[in-house]
Amino acid sequence: MKLRRISTAVAAAATLALVATGCGGGGDKGKDGDKIVIGIKFDQPGLGLKTQDGKYTGFDVDVARYVAKELGYPEDKIEFKQAPSAERENLISNGDVKFVAGTYSITDKRKARVDFAGPYFLAHQDLLVRADDTSITKATDLNNKKLCSVTGSTSAQNVKEKLAPEADLQTLGGYSECLNGLQNKTVDALTTDDSILAGYAAQKEHQGKFKLAGLKLSDENYGIGLKKGDKDLQGKINKALEKMKSDGSWEKAVKEHFGPANYKYEPAPEITEKG
CATH class of the missing domain: 3.40.190.10 (Periplasmic binding protein-like II)
Known part of the structure; x- marks a missing residue:
């Protein structure tokens, strides 16, 4: 009986170690453990652009950085990954990115595969x-x-x-x-x-x-896409977006990236995607 109890304890400890290892690989820290991997566009000036010198710039990039900072990741712990429109759901579902901020309009079709936080912009x-x-x-x-x-x-x-x-x-x-x-x-x-x-x-x-031209031919609510069912992360991102609006960082980023185009942008939208 004693031997059996010891064997059971060892097996349980091994199982817990495996579970902990599995959780630690992703979690809030992305796949590298100490980094967070975020999907953005690489080819959209003013929103998500990877420049020739390897830097990342744009409104979506600023939003992503702000959210990451509120989640506990300084800029040197952020890894940006290209997220083409057709690949966004796959990148999220496969765990290749923690979240996507890349002109990602919230639609019912997309919500069947991923969850959203926000919206943070109305286009x-x-x-x-x-x-x-x-x-x-x-x-x-x-x-x-x-x-x-x-x-x-x-x-x-x-x-x-x-x-x-x-x-x-x-x-x-x-x-x-x-x-x-x-x-x-x-x-x-x-x-x-x-x-x-x-x-x-x-x-x-x-x-x-x-x-x-200043026409409003459709409403496009940009949200931050994340893995379906991750209500904890959704809540944390929404809290970060609210803070970004309240402390003036949202307005500053919009004016910096869109101001030269004389773009009459909408005020920051109300957050509707909640658990």
Whole structure:
């Protein structure tokens, strides 16, 4: 009996050690133990951009850093991982990132796979046109005009199917290509979220060349995506977002990254994604 009790105790201790090891690998500290891994966009100026010198800049990046700091991670403990739109749910579900902050609109379809904290920003689908163009002031003005967006864009289809069926839709590989077309007058307008458009228009090399039409063709509530069922993390992120608003950091970040585009952004939205 004594031997059996000792064997049982050893087995129980081994099981607890395995469980502890499994928890320690992820937890609040990401996969490296002492770091947190966060998914962001690498190719969206003003929101999430990896610069040529390897730095990360943008409004979403500032939000991610602020939240990480409130979770106990200084900047040198943050690892940013590229999170393309089509891969965000997989990165979260697989545990490759702790959370994603990358123009991540909260939708019912996405909430079937992940949970969200926030929202922390309200964007709208809009149009970007040349600064001297007065011919496009509403969506229907795009009829018989050349509209550009990226391949697979729901924004472009929304305009084509619902607002301007006679628009000449051209889809290219990236927004930068559309911007070049807009500048060279081979296209008349570019459509996607106004925050993304403002980020491009605010770039130093683009300042004064383009303007937002100021249309609100859809509501896009950006949230922070996290693993489904992690209510503890959701609550901590929401608390951090509330603090970011109350201490002025949210407003400062918005003005820094979008100000040069004269972007009429919405006030910080009320947090609705709660456990």
